[in-house]
Amino acid sequence: MQMKILLINPSSSTPENRREYILGIPYLVSVLRANGYFDIQFCNYFNMQWTETIGLTFEALKDFKPDVILLSCFTINRIAGFKIAQMVKEFKPAIKVVMGGMHPSFMYKQILSNTSVDVVCIGEGDRTIIELLDAFKANTLLDNIKGIAFKKDGGVFITEKRPFVKDLDTIPFPAHDLYKDYLIQTGKAHIIASRGCPFGCQFCSTTEFWGRSWRARSTTNVVDEIEMLLRDYGIKYVSFLDDEFTLQKRHTIELCKEMLNRELKIKWSCSTRVNTLDREQLEWMVKSGCEHIALGIESGSPRILKTIGKKIKVEQIINAFDLLKELSLSRGAYLMVGNPGEDRESVDETIQLVRRLKLDVPSVAVAEIYPGTQLYEIAKEKGFITDDYWLTERTPPFFTVEHSAEKLQWWAFLIVLSSKRVQGVLNVLSFLTWFVLSKKKKIAKYVSKVFKGVIGIKKDRYSYKEY
Numbered sequence: 001m002q003m004k005i006l007l008i009n010p011s012s013s014t015p016e017n018r019r020e021y022i023l024g025i026p027y028l029v030s031v032l033r034a035n036g037y038f039d040i041q042f043c044n045y046f047n048m049q050w051t052e053t054i055g056l057t058f059e060a061l062k063d064f065k066p067d068v069i070l071l072s073c074f075t076i077n078r079i080a081g082f083k084i085a086q087m088v089k090e091f092k093p094a095i096k097v098v099m100g101g102m103h104p105s106f107m108y109k110q111i112l113s114n115t116s117v118d119v120v121c122i123g124e125g126d127r128t129i130i131e132l133l134d135a136f137k138a139n140t141l142l143d144n145i146k147g148i149a150f151k152k153d154g155g156v157f158i159t160e161k162r163p164f165v166k167d168l169d170t171i172p173f174p175a176h177d178l179y180k181d182y183l184i185q186t187g188k189a190h191i192i193a194s195r196g197c198p199f200g201c202q203f204c205s206t207t208e209f210w211g212r213s214w215r216a217r218s219t220t221n222v223v224d225e226i227e228m229l230l231r232d233y234g235i236k237y238v239s240f241l242d243d244e245f246t247l248q249k250r251h252t253i254e255l256c257k258e259m260l261n262r263e264l265k266i267k268w269s270c271s272t273r274v275n276t277l278d279r280e281q282l283e284w285m286v287k288s289g290c291e292h293i294a295l296g297i298e299s300g301s302p303r304i305l306k307t308i309g310k311k312i313k314v315e316q317i318i319n320a321f322d323l324l325k326e327l328s329l330s331r332g333a334y335l336m337v338g339n340p341g342e343d344r345e346s347v348d349e350t351i352q353l354v355r356r357l358k359l360d361v362p363s364v365a366v367a368e369i370y371p372g373t374q375l376y377e378i379a380k381e382k383g384f385i386t387d388d389y390w391l392t393e394r395t396p397p398f399f400t401v402e403h404s405a406e407k408l409q410w411w412a413f414l415i416v417l418s419s420k421r422v423q424g425v426l427n428v429l430s431f432l433t434w435f436v437l438s439k440k441k442k443i444a445k446y447v448s449k450v451f452k453g454v455i456g457i458k459k460d461r462y463s464y465k466e467y
């Protein structure tokens, strides 16, 4: 008898009506299939409200009758994950509940001590999941499976650390078919060509989770995946979700050449850092269809950039953005306010930079605290937060050790206001206000003329004597 596996992306209860195309579960599904686990069902609740998903979960439990539940959790959807684990155990205690992803990887001890989750996968799941399911099937001990933590003898047992997968080409392509409708409707696919980031910024958990070494898939392997998506779904656009897409110049150029050699008719986008781009690399990127690049700027203040360990200079930001503009690439910018040391002066420096770069509408986030970051350790040291926070239903908090949430949001708003498009709209609005005020009488006369007869405005009902 095949083991029945139910995979769930729990609800993040975010108000946006978006359909996130998250690659964690597709990666797991592809390795499951490659290892003979085919009795699989996927419930993607990520963009649904929690209440909508309760009934659906019960239905899946009753109809599909799973032996194992695999929950994938970021911090934002952890609580829904805990609640599903509880529902499952109340429904049938014998069903094994496994949780993996960024949040449980850092908070495994708390989760195993306080929720109905049986096993947490720590870090990359591509190898761990198969060993774990094989052990469930054979009913053997879990103690020797690297990279997990589980409940044992009334406590939490953590196994040896699992090394990262060295050769990412050995992992099959993620099961994009789980997002078939999305692919067909939008023509847009997500791909991850590398894992890891060496930079370790203070507010980000990527380096801690995926490791300091940057592991890239071979360029042929990545382009094979694109070709498969073109053939099977007719996609027209690829968003590379890598944290640091252009870390190795030679590798990026090789990837672009491979896309060109295979004459792929696609457009694509990526995110990266301002100091890992140069003209030669960008020209190849443009030739091969790249049309949008989002860059992490974070701040226009050299002091803040240093504090958060961004390891970039304001001149590098300016040079990179100027270069993108020169090559007619669409430019995205990620900015933050509210990191340690932020003050009005540093916010003004950011505003000046946004103006200098003539950014359309940058994405400006107030710094939030996530497990696995240095910012979280700072906040804990300052007595601002404890691990208990993550058992509450609250969303990740802003770093309000130094300034109130209102002030930080106001600063974020001021930065957005300084962007080109908003400035453009403001300029138009102020011009219109001036125009209307200065020509008030003429406009009124014109309106009355135009609408005369249409809405029954009659000259004699209005006095225009002063004209």
Ligand code: B12
Pocket: 012, 014, 020, 021, 022, 023, 024, 025, 027, 028, 070, 071, 072, 073, 074, 075, 076, 098, 099, 100, 101, 102, 103, 121, 123, 124, 125, 126, 128, 129, 192, 203, 204, 205, 206, 207, 210, 241, 242, 243, 365, 368, 370, 371
């Ligand atoms: C692309 C991306 C986005 C995109 C799209 C998000 C999406 N959901 O598709 C956008 C731009 C919209 C986005 C937005 C945000 N994002 Co984002 N994003 C990413 C990014 C770069 C890639 C996600 C991804 O597909 N990873 C690849 C897959 C393969 O990794 P994975 O899901 O972790 O799965 C692996 C393992 O974790 C494990 N695993 C996972 N689940 C399970 C389950 C089981 C049972 C097992 C055994 C194993 C297992 O195995 C998998 C394969 O190895 C990550 C960084 C990163 N490198 O992961 C950040 C990241 C997920 N984002 C993050 C954040 C903070 C956000 C925002 C909150 C930012 C903000 N302040 O607005 C928003 C949230 C929006 C929302 N409503 O969710 C954080 C989350 C931190 C946390 N602790 O939760 C991350 C990790 C970046 C970071 N390091 O700070 N994001």
Ligand code: SF4
Pocket: 197, 198, 199, 200, 201, 204, 205, 206, 207, 243, 244, 273, 296
């Ligand atoms: S913010 Fe970007 S550059 Fe900094 S550690 Fe995270 S992924 Fe790397």
